[in-house]
Amino acid sequence: xxxxxxxxxxxxxxxNKPSEDLMRNGFRVQIIGHGGCGVSGINxxxxxxxxxxxxxxxxFYNADGIETDVQLSKDGVLFLFREAAxxxxxxxxxxxxxxxxxxxxxxxxxxxxxxxxxxxxxxLATVLQxxxxxxxxxxxxxxxxxxxxxxxxPLEKEAYYERVAVALAALLSQYQAxxxxxxxxxxxxxxRKCRDKGLQVLKDVTDKAVPDALPETAAxxxxxxxxxxxxxxxxxxxxxxxxxxxxxxxxGERSKQGLADALGKAPDYxxxxxxxxxxxxxxxx
Amino acid sequence: MHxxxxxxxxxxxxxxxxxxxxxGQQFKPLKGIGLNGAAGFSYTGINTFLTPAVYLGRxxxxxxxxxxxxxxxxxxxxxxxxxxxxxxxxxVARRWSALVLADFQSFCTVPYNPHRLPVNSRNLIRELxxxxxxxxxxxxxxxxxxxxxxxxxxxxxxxxxxxxxxxxSGMTQMLRLSTGILIWKK
Numbered sequence: 001x002x003x004x005x006x007x008x009x010x011x012x013x014x015x016n017k018p019s020e021d022l023m024r025n026g027f028r029v030q031i032i033g034h035g036g037c038g039v040s041g042i043n044x045x046x047x048x049x050x051x052x053x054x055x056x057x058x059x060f061y062n063a064d065g066i067e068t069d070v071q072l073s074k075d076g077v078l079f080l081f082r083e084a085a086x087x088x089x090x091x092x093x094x095x096x097x098x099x100x101x102x103x104x105x106x107x108x109x110x111x112x113x114x115x116x117x118x119x120x121x122x123x124l125a126t127v128l129q130x131x132x133x134x135x136x137x138x139x140x141x142x143x144x145x146x147x148x149x150x151x152x153x154p155l156e157k158e159a160y161y162e163r164v165a166v167a168l169a170a171l172l173s174q175y176q177a178x179x180x181x182x183x184x185x186x187x188x189x190x191x192r193k194c195r196d197k198g199l200q201v202l203k204d205v206t207d208k209a210v211p212d213a214l215p216e217t218a219a220x221x222x223x224x225x226x227x228x229x230x231x232x233x234x235x236x237x238x239x240x241x242x243x244x245x246x247x248x249x250x251x252g253e254r255s256k257q258g259l260a261d262a263l264g265k266a267p268d269y270x271x272x273x274x275x276x277x278x279x280x281x282x283x284x285x
Numbered sequence: 286m287h288x289x290x291x292x293x294x295x296x297x298x299x300x301x302x303x304x305x306x307x308x309g310q311q312f313k314p315l316k317g318i319g320l321n322g323a324a325g326f327s328y329t330g331i332n333t334f335l336t337p338a339v340y341l342g343r344x345x346x347x348x349x350x351x352x353x354x355x356x357x358x359x360x361x362x363x364x365x366x367x368x369x370x371x372x373x374x375x376x377v378a379r380r381w382s383a384l385v386l387a388d389f390q391s392f393c394t395v396p397y398n399p400h401r402l403p404v405n406s407r408n409l410i411r412e413l414x415x416x417x418x419x420x421x422x423x424x425x426x427x428x429x430x431x432x433x434x435x436x437x438x439x440x441x442x443x444x445x446x447x448x449x450x451x452x453x454s455g456m457t458q459m460l461r462l463s464t465g466i467l468i469w470k471k
Contacts, residue, residue, distance in 0.1 A: 043358070044357070045455070059442075059446075060451075062396060136446040279360035280356065
């Protein structure tokens, strides 16, 4: 009986909101919507990375920010799209780099339940324009994926990375967005190009164990922070990175248990596919 | 996949109605006051319902509270709302009945406000659906069944940063498991 009561007490302790101690100290983990309101699903009808999903995350859910993926069209316009191949998530086929902006804008998103939707692939400039007019600027994390299925030549790839960095710097300057936009990538040379153009960059260590020395090397490399999958970063590494003045973004968790574990590590930013669930866990208002 | 399931569900309901039509026999539905309990999935996630109902033969009107169990729509747990509707029993055969329904659901809640900004109005979410139902009656005064619906949803919400009230609307579907009992028979 005593053992049962002990187990019950332990389970109640475990059920407490993990962020309560942090909240008491005035620290709040900021909620970042993954691709807007999250990956589309039964509870989330809007396509991932669509303008509609991104705007809903900040206007309806009042998320602190969003994370989205960026690619450059043939004529140098930045679009919000994740996959290297258009057919993976849209009605078009090929790669964004092969099409002009006018052609990309004709592509419609696909979701898990519909082969085409009414939602078109949107421009980054539209989001920046909308966000820049808001009184409280939402945070915007732009993920740059180095995988390019339609460009195989290494020199061409490097030229593409440079063009993206130049386009980002120009666009962020146009909307005075350098303060609230972060660039993140797993590819160091690309990050350096962005950093050298005055952009805030996060070193993304997706799907890899975070090396023990990463916070130190990241600080030395003059990146502003690190982004890591929750499975591969410890609470100690988060604290160490913060000690070096780096911000920490954690991603890769969908379940309530996983989000609770990530909250316990006290990152600055936590990516989620379910904004209301994370808000519930943070204790609502 | 969700839409596909809804289409299959509606198709099954229609087939059941046709089956009841083919084998059906007319009967006199009861009159009285009853209580419905239900759990269902719709735009706002999973909700539970406890609604008093007035049975007038083939007609039934109901209204009462609903309680959200959603972990994917509201930023806090335990939001209460209202549910009201009308059902018309189309066919009855043996212990089965088929019905059409119109259902209204509404929730009113404060917006998520971590920056403690002034809130001028509450968020209001309204769903209006038309649907089909299939009930099994172990005894004439008790039913258990399934309801499927499709309709529209409208959200009125406060964009706190901009201090503006915004609206959005769209299509929605409903799937609900329901039970009801006649408490007082006329």
